[in-house]
Amino acid sequence: MIFWGVTLNLLSGFETTLLIFGLTLLFALPLGLLVAFGAMSKFKPLRSIVKIFVWIIRGSPLMLQIIIVYYVPGFMFGAPITTRFVAVIIAFVINYACYFSEIYRGGIESIAHSQSEAGQVLGMTKGQIFFRVVLLQVIKRIIPPMSNEIITLVKDTALARVIMVVELIMEAERFSNSGMIWPLFYTMVFYLLFVGILTLLFGFIEKKLNYFRA
C-alpha cells in the first residue's frame, strides 16, 4: 500500500518532468532551426552575434542559466518572472535551441549543395528547395544526434529543482528526507521506461525514413 502511495506521489513529480520535457521540445525544435539559419546567414554581423550567443549558452552550465533566468530579471529590471516553472521552461528552451541549432546546421550543410542546384535549375524558389527537397534529407541525417540530445533532455529536467520546481527527483527526496530512501532509487524506473519508449520511437522513425538513401 505504501508502494502505491509512493508511486502516485512520484507520478505527480514525473508529470512536471514530462511537462518540462514536452514544452522544451515544442519550442526549442523550431527555435533551434531559426538559430541555425542565423548561424548560416550571409549577413556577417548576424552570424557573429548568433555564434557568440551559442558559445555562451553552450559554454555555461544549464543549472546556472536556470538560476540567472529566474533571479536576474527581478534584480536588474524589477520585473521578476512570476513562476518558477516559466523560468525553467525559458532557460531550457534557450539552452536546447542552441544545441539543436548546431545539429540542424551540421545536417543542412551536409546535404550536398548539388541538391539545391538541381532544384534551382528546375525553377524552384529557395523556400521550395528547403521544404520540398532538403528538409526530409536533413531530418533523416540528424535523427541519431537528435535522439541523443533529446534523451539527454529527459535527464536534464532534474535540474529544475535548483529553483525548487518539484520534478521527479525532488519529489522522491521528500521521502528520503524523512528517512525513506528507496523511492529515490525507484525514480530510475521512470527514467528508464520513458527513455526506452523514446528509443523505440526514434528507431521507428529511422526505419520509416529508410525507404530512401541520402
Added chain:
Amino acid sequence: MALLEVQNITKRFGTDEVLRNVSFSLAEGETLAVIGSSGSGKTTLLRCLNFLERPDTGCISIRGEVIYDAAVSQSYNDSYIQQNRLHFGLVFQSFHLFPQYTALQNITLAPELLAQKRPDYGANKKRILHEIQQEGLHILDQVGLSAKCGFYPHQLSGGQQQRVAIARALALKPDILCFDEPTSALDPELTGEVLKIIRELAQKNTTMIIVTHEMRFAYQVADQVLFMDEGLVVEHGSPQAVFDNPSNERTKRFLERYFSDE
C-alpha cells in the same frame, strides 16, 4: 533569328578567367556539342546559361530578347532569374535526383510547384495535378522507364537515374536542354542507353547543348561543335570541319590524343 545568342561571355573566379569572350548562336532544333579538356570552361559555360553562375561580362538572348546582360545583372532579382532559368534545362554529370522521391515524383515535383502560380490553380487543382501526372508518365515512357515510375533513385542503375534526370529536365519543356557530361559518371556499359535517348531527342529536333567527352557521339549528333581551351573558343564549326579539318594546333593535339586511344 537564332533561338539562343550568347555574346562575349566572360566569367572570373577571383583572378582566374574561366570563360573569355565566349560567343555563339544556336538555331531552333540544333544540337551544339562542346568539347575540350577538363578545366577548359565547358561546365562553367553551362552553369552560366542556367544562372548558377553570373557572367562578369556579356549578354544572353533568347529569340532576340536579351534575358541576361552582365552590365545590369545587379538589378536581376531572384524571381527574374527563376523565370528566365526556365528557358534552359540542365542535366548534371552525376544526376542529382531527389532521393526521397520516386522516379515519377522527381519528374512531376517542379511542374507541380510551378502550377501553383497559375491563376486557375485553385479552381482546377485536381485536373491540373492529374495532367502533370499523365505528362510525367508520358515523358518517363519516352526515356523507356515507365515500368520504373514507382522506384526510388537508389533502386535504379546509374544509366536509369540519368534517364530519369533527363525526363525531369524535359518535363519543364525548356527551350534549350543542356547536358553536362551526361555519361561521365556512368560505367561504360551504361553510357549507351543514355546516349540513345539524347540521340532520339536530337532526331526530334530538341535544341541542345551537350558538353561531352564522347567524340564519336558528338560527331554523329551535333550540328555545331565548339572546342574550348583555357576558357576560349578555339574552334567552332560543323563536326566535319572541327573533327576532320581542325585549323587550330590545339584542336589537332586534343583530337589526336583522343583518337589515338581508340
